[in-house]
Amino acid sequence: MTAPRPSLTIAACIAAALACAPLAAQQVDRTHPPTLPPPPALRVPAVQTATLPNGLELAVVEMHKVPVVDVTLQIGAGTVRDPDDLPGLATFTATMLQQGAGARGALDIADETAFLGASLNTGAGFDAATASLHVPKRRLGPALDLLADVVLRPTFPDTEIARQRDLRRAQILQARDQPVAMANLAFAAIVFGGHPYGRPQTGTETSTAALNRDRVLQFYGAYYRPNTARMLVVGDITLAEAVRLVRARFGAWGRAEVAAAAEAAAPAGAARTIYLVDKPGAAQSVFRIGQVGVNRATPDYFALEVLNTILGGSFTSRLNQNLRETHGYTYGAGSQFAMRRMAGPFLASASIVTAKTDSALIEFMRELRRIRDEAVPQAELDKAKAYITLGLPSDFETTQGAARRFAELILYGLPLDYFSHYIPQIDAVTAADVQRVARQYIDPDHLAIVVVGDRSKIEAGLQALHEGTIVYRDMWGQPVQ
């Protein structure tokens, strides 16, 4: 597009801004958007690494703008390690780390964390448990003391186990009030079955009742080891300083043999089926439509990023434009490929006004087929690629933002200079690539269509679409009568 603006006037205005403002205002040409200068180059902070003698790997990213430090400790104790008979053990163990450690009780840990102005979190995802800390630099030392106590010296008192078990029981009960939580639980179980990614991460009523100190101790002892762990430190700190502080606290953490997490095969997708979870009185129907997708190590990562941005990963994506901006059925629709160590799900999702449940499914299916059947127009492809590449710098603005991007590299064993090559890889994606990965990873004939909504109002409409047999499930994804 040619520049419509009177550049001479602009140059003059820069020299004497006030004086020629009215002139500039009169001459502004609104018929075309302005032509923009070239985008600034991406500046990604460097990652430095070190390994402690006990095998603990350390990555440090220096960011000195604001005197804060963000610490992320990943431990190979994610929910993929949950025993078959005790789903929820990994997340429960991670929660229990903070309920007593070293000489501190649960309330002491909370009190001291807040007193330091720190936030300390422990939890477990599928592929790793995480203990993280965000703290003003000047309180880093005592905050790391707390982190070390929590990770290395948890006491798991019986009274605290009972307390957290009871709390978790109530939370599982409350999930029945939350249609989005119900849909997520049901979708995972339906798509992944007995695979580790199909189990409820925070357990079931039955497994929660069976949690006890022995099981927690056993799990902790088996997996909380420096050789399964990696630490990321981002913020107002140097590598040498980080090594000194971390070695003093984590250097004596004892190694142990830990078998690699087993690979599990995800079940083959069943023929397209509508799984209806009844939620009487629901104002909306919560949709989760998807299947087993792909793992993070896939060479198709960049093509999939572009594909998903076009399909459901941005405001102007097809799903959001169609379901929200064209039809007004929803407040927002989207899609994602959840890429993990093993293949995670692909899913499209939205909360749809009850009366338009069937109409929305028609549009979902239309978009899921169209992205496979037709090559993406060039302008749409270019927009998606620019959105990804030009938006990347802002991910590295804050310590926590940068930590999030680098933690992903560390968790999935990707090279630490990954972002230096990121933009060219996105730029190289073609419309043919997008269509190829759409055909490879989105299979409309084998989609699980999970709908949590008011059965009495939506069943007939869904039935009439003939998009799949309707079966009835509970929030655990299990058949109901």
Place this chain on the structure above:
Amino acid sequence: MSRWHRGADVRTHERRRHGGTGARGHGNDQRRRALVVAALLWVGVVAAPSRVSAQALHVPYQTFTLANGLKVIVHEDHSVPIVTVNTWYHVGSSDERPGRTGFAHLFEHLMFMGSEHVPTGDFDKLLEAAGGDNNGSTTEDRTNYFEDGPSSALELMLYLDSDRMGFLLPEITPPKVDLQRGVVQNERRQSYENQPYGLAQENILQRLYPADHTYHWPVIGSMVDLNAASIEDVQQFSRTWYTPSNATMVVAGDVTLRQVRPMVERYFAGLGRGPAVTRTPPPAVNLAADVYATLEDRVQLPRVYDTWHTVKSFAPDDAGLEMLGNILADGKASRLYKRLVYELQIATQVAAFQDGGRIDGKFEIFATARPGHDLNEIARVIDAEVRSLAEAGPTPREVERVRNSIEADFLGRMERVGSFGGKADQLNYYDYYVGTPDYFQRDLDRYRAVTAADVQRLARDYLLRAHRVVLSVVPAGHTELAATEGAAR
């Protein structure tokens, strides 16, 4: 409520969610200290690597005002090559008229539907193609909009924002109003009606504030009023409120005043000034007696809300009330969490906070019962803890703990320029609420000045000795679980 949420309602489990950034989706959260995520610049951070703890908070800015009344604030932060344009229109749901509740927020949605020179859909498409993001949100007091992106996208942002500031109405048609009405009604369903306890707030507001008070209704409005909104309402609202003289714009990031000013003048100087804004002072709020109410909802566990009328934001007692809320319920070491959830184990969660707006404020405590426990049991413990604070005050350590957490929050807000709660948004916030964009240090000083004796006095005067609205939300058909008046509270 904000215009949209990234990723709709998808939740992923594989990435740790860091707190404190991004859209909250509840506009009225924005002005609560604990949730206002505005970033600050610590003096000396750019110039010198030396440490900062003793230094004052300072966000340098320059400002100019166009002849049409548009005030512009420029803040330079060259650490990352990004820019944000953050515009506040000084209009919110408290400027709506009866029968049109929810209209300010509906109008916010219409601001993204195209303007005379920007066809429908192009606002988002052009920005995304330039690597940018955008959003907007509405509270009782104001409506804000931002575009974030690479510094190269600045002129596009100004082009788009000026076009919808000056040339919106020719493009707003009844079908567009209908479409966004549907989106907003789905926002109400998703965020309120289909959420457990989601209708509690509107039930509290209508009991706390008299019908002629502009905080009587929620920002999202009612379905009936949303249905009534017409194209004429849009035109009148736009001409009254969406004018350069009723807006303030912050441009922040890797830009200079020298670069920003001519660009802003080029796109905005030709827009016409709006009428002077006048507002009637709100009527006095006076709860003459405790008000008890019960709402039946599709929930498993009952929850009780205690709400007191307090003071508006930045009033002398506002910061102390916020610290009182944190002492009562922020974290496991707080008094109510420790008692209700940890020791007695009769509640699953508890929250307490001062919520001060530009016009008025309230203090709220809510707690959710564990299975087998009723709300009177919980209400009695809440009262005992409030009384204990009112009679003996907090310990010095409690005050210091809460103050340290707040100071750390201020530090955290220094990291980001854009989005909701970034430095640009916060400059606009201070400018509108206290008339000084760089109010960061003085804001923090408010909390530093609060003493244990203050907290004790506030617990006594605003809670213990004042009337309140007590709302019980109970599972449908179980009104016997509600908190009852005279249950020896």
